[in-house]
Amino acid sequence: MKLEVKDLHKSFGGTEVLHGISFSVESGRALGLLGRNGAGKTTTIRILMQVFAANKGTVTLDGVPFSTKKIGIGYLPEERGLYPKKTVTEQLMYLAQLRGMKKAEAAKAVKHWLERMGVEQYASRKLETLSKGNQQKVQLAATLVHNPPVIILDEPFSGLDPVNSQVLKDVIQEQIAENKLVIFSSHQMSYVEEFCNDIVIMNHGETVLSGDLREIKTLFGHGRLVLSLNGKDGEETEAIVKERFSGLVQPDGIHKDFVVLKMTGETTKTQVFRALAESGLDVESFGDYRPSLNDIFVERAGDEA
């Protein structure tokens, strides 16, 4: 399956908040929607989920208009909304059956997901008596219980501690391996980086970058090197580079302990390597620049996430 989002525009009360969002994702892959607060991630997800319609643009699945009624979807909304007064099992059973499962099949799936999320000991407790993180895990179980082929998660990691985040990461990875189509939004670059095949970076309602994460990283690293010198911080290293190697490279990002260098004109990595070797400087590390997703995000969407 291939989900394609093309040129989404959305206005609220005369103010346009999405100005043409486009991306696509296929089964067996996960797409991360990234963006700062207010970038438009939730609005995009709500259009996908048909909570409201776009003013312009299309969402298609394998070329036909995407309908949440025609295909099983696991949706974790930003506002978490289960029934606090019902027991964990009661509400998971209710939701599973609402989505078309037979009672026996639902009971099996509920048991599986409570165990998988590590909350089986709370099966008979009312949801409101669970900690926030455990409630979130029950909500995730509710999202996945009916084995949906399309999974859309709005900020699934919010409220989870590192151990529970790992459980969720593993679960998402399993779902990808089962050929599910996964879309989720997040501010946490490191999570997205670990298992997303595709990313969309949004800023002020526009797509500033989208595509295959590996290709994007290669593209961003192209023609750039990293250098750190023993005993020097990034600023000192930058000053040395400017003074001694300006014909070969230009500083292109100063970090705490290293600088990113952009090769000028016809410069090759070997030339820079030789110049460094001949300089007598105490090189701590030197090599190709492999930007993190956070580096790419900061470069394209402004300040730190």
Ligand SMILES: Nc1ncnc2c1ncn2[C@@H]1O[C@H](COP(=O)(O)OP(=O)(O)OP(=O)(O)O)[C@@H](O)[C@H]1O
């Ligand atoms: N129902 C609404 N009415 C008016 N404005 C809205 C509505 N929903 C969202 N907006 C505005 O649309 C913009 C995008 O909001 P959205 O919630 O999609 O961003 P987001 O990227 O999900 O942000 P966050 O990371 O903070 O959740 C914001 O300026 C927000 O104020």
